[in-house]
Amino acid sequence: MxxxxxxxxxxxxxxxxxxxxxxxxxxxxxxxxxxxxxxxxxxxxxxxxxxxxxxxxxxxxxxxxxxGVVSGISQQIDEIAARRLPLVDSLGLLLEVIDTQLSPDGALPIAVQIWAEATTDPAIGAIAHARYSALRTSVRALVANAAESGELPPEADVDEVNSAVFSLIPGYALQRLLIGTPEREAYLRGIRALITP
Amino acid sequence: MxxxxxxxxxxxxxxxxxxxxxxxxxxxxxxxxxxxxxxxxxxxxxxxxxxxxxxxxxxxxxxxxxxGVVSGISQQIDEIAARRLPLVDSLGLLLEVIDTQLSPDGALPIAVQIWAEATTDPAIGAIAHARYSALRTSVRALVANAAESGELPPEADVDEVNSAVFSLIPGYALQRLLIGTPEREAYLRGIRALITP
DNA sequence: GTGTCAAGAACGAGCGTTCGTTTTAGAATG
DNA sequence: CATTCTAAAACGAACGCTCGTTCTTGACAC
The missing domain is CATH 1.10.10.60 (Homeodomain-like)
Structure with missing residues (x-):
């Protein structure tokens, strides 16, 4: 029994x-x-x-x-997307979330280790693929909002733009982790200057 | 003797x-x-x-x-910067360089492992800091060119914009390594659509 | 008794490293 | 040119240790 x-x-x-x-x-x-x-x-x-x-x-x-490492972040991105703010404002909120995960007990330092593991271990590679894709899909909603509200050229492909926008997130995290800069506000100003020339 | x-x-x-x-x-x-x-x-x-x-x-x-892992890349970026092309064209060339380093015997899969090590080992952390900064500085020349040729708003801070532009490089590499997408040309179109709305 | 659950001693494998020895390159000598 | 000599270079068996994991044991609830 x-x-x-x-x-x-x-x-x-x-x-x-x-x-x-x-x-x-x-x-x-x-x-x-x-x-x-x-x-x-x-x-x-x-x-x-x-x-x-x-x-x-x-x-x-x-x-x-x-x-489990980034499941919390995915959720928070979805919440930000639901507010349908202008793209740069959404990114500002998103970077706040990233900042909370950059601390020594946050998810991102571990995420980097998972990425490394993913490059040599197929089982972890599959998990990383799935989780990273999910994160990317969450961010896509931000870009889709921007496209609908006319912030992007009408002929722009949402997925292509999302590839670029999504890069800004791990790109920020890596700079902070490896060299300590930039501050979130400075980074955001940089994005603003870049996308509205 | x-x-x-x-x-x-x-x-x-x-x-x-x-x-x-x-x-x-x-x-x-x-x-x-x-x-x-x-x-x-x-x-x-x-x-x-x-x-x-x-x-x-x-x-x-x-x-x-x-x-030594990214010294070759730094050099190649410097060469691209010397050609003083429009920003997006320079990024296109830069992404070609990245593509060559994404192959299973390229520098980038190892770079990811170094990043992971850097988060827990101070000695490697210092090296990663130095090398990542150097890469970032090389890319800065691209942004400085763009500022000079009026591609950016006159009030834009080059360092701040560079933080954002630089993110596009590891951001691309990570997406390719972890989820296999996007193609370089698609990514480049995404950047173009994002920065010239 | 019959089962779950936890404890921690024990195990073989494999680790990074040391060290005494052998081989080798090439200057010195005649 | 042939020989000798020596320190550099290479070798690989052996070491102490820690690893991830297994297994025996017993406490406790039915």
Missing amino acids: WGVPRVSEDHLTARREQILAAARACFLRKGLHNSSMQDLIKEAGLSVGAVYRYFKSKDEIIAAIAE | WGVPRVSEDHLTARREQILAAARACFLRKGLHNSSMQDLIKEAGLSVGAVYRYFKSKDEIIAAIAE
Whole structure:
């Protein structure tokens, strides 16, 4: 027969999240591959056996983190798009979201590590592909709004323009992560000057 | 009397480059941390001792690769800037350069791995900072040209605009690496539509 | 008893690195 | 030119250690 669950399902997902949170903390501090299982087991305050009950390998933990790393950002972009503001204003709000994720406990430093992993590990590559596409699709709504409100040339292709607009997001994040500049407002002024010459 | 170099200096730098080339090949295939010293020693066709004569640790090899990974690109950007073409035309040429570096043996897949390492390793972080800044400065010449030839609003700040323009380069590279799109020409049309509305 | 769940000792594999030894290049010598 | 000599260069077995993972054990709820 099947055993009756000893603990609530909430407890189980909470444990899972506890492990993932510990893993994120370790990966942020030491990187995906310089964090040992022992590191993140200790960080989670659990035992080896407990962790291996919820994830059957380190790769599975990495994959789970890759799955979740930008889901919050996607949501927030959708909310911004729903407000149907002018393109540059939307981008301003979007950059605010990015700024909150640039901190040492934000999603973006881990996202960069996932990208690196994606270039050599097909399983992570597939996840990164899916998540990055989803982000790109969320931003597309901003560009579609701009096209409808006449901010773009009538013959402009929304997908093509979106490729360029979307670049501004990881481009900003990478500059901030690697060289610390520019400030959000300065970056926004740069965009404004570029797109309305 | 005293010993003189037993082999030519060319031989020594050639050996060094042989090791770095092998390391690049391994890192491309398996990533920085999933490539063992034995992997890249075998790839180089040398012995353990030979490799450790030229580099005193794996970290030193990684640092050496980080130093050199985008130097070729910087040069090519400078050449494009010297031609003083309209901004979008320069970007077109620049994207051609990027395309050549996107292939599985190009510099960019390794650059992404370096970025990831930079977020957790201060030594690599400093190198990445320097190299990324240099790239950004090279692109700045393109924007400065555009400002001089009246392609930008007179009050535009070149550095601020450059932050935005520069984003278009890693932004393109990341989209190509992670999701395979867009084509260069489509991307360029998107930029054109965005900046001349 | 019969099952789940957690604990942590134990394991083999593989890691980066060291080091004593062998080979080799080429100047010195006659 | 032939030989000797020596430090540089290359070699690769061996080392200590840490890795990710498995397995045995037992506590606790039915």
